[in-house]
Amino acid sequence: MESGLQKRIKNYLENTGFSVASLERKAGLKTNVVRNILRGQSKRPTGETLQAIAKVMECTVQDLLEGKTSPIKEDIGIFPHESPMVQFPDTLSEVLQSVLKVNKDKDYKFTVHQTLRIVEEIYSYTIKKDPPKIDIDFVEWFVQRVAR
Structure with a gap:
């Protein structure tokens, strides 16, 4: 058992x-x-x-x-929340590219599902700024935190 x-x-x-x-x-x-x-x-x-x-x-x-x-590792390592609507498609694309670059540069191994959840979290954070602008330091910090 x-x-x-x-x-x-x-x-x-x-x-x-x-x-x-x-x-x-x-x-x-x-x-x-x-x-x-x-x-x-x-x-x-x-x-x-x-x-x-x-x-x-x-x-x-x-x-x-x-x-x-721990909530940080719950649901593949990311804090759960309501998924945002895609209001800024270009920003979403930039977030995805930034996350993929950090993953490649640091040789992190995430599943597609994990990667998309990371992108979702970072996108949610990014669109709260006026105007929405990617904070690459936040991207690196967040991806590293999830990778631990």
Whole structure:
């Protein structure tokens, strides 16, 4: 029977598109540590292991064990909100190009769905300015924050 910890790790991997190996690397864990948790071979991971996994997932160990998740990683790592209407198509296009450039320059790996959600968030932020203007520093910061 699958534990809550296993479910939360699997859900995180599915939502972020990360592999088990990439989670282990980001957490600084040895190969197969997370895989053994997911297979049920490690029923009582150490506190250090749980802290490392929780840090990558941006939640506390208690949240990891009890089923709460950080809002920054909820819904593929982006804050949920109502989707805006496309009022400024050229701005939307510029946002998309900026996000794709940052992804390419930093070699981030996002799914199409994740990328579109990032674009949506940045577009929502950008159109609040008068006139709407892309803040490349914000784009880089936001994409980096989601990539963690």
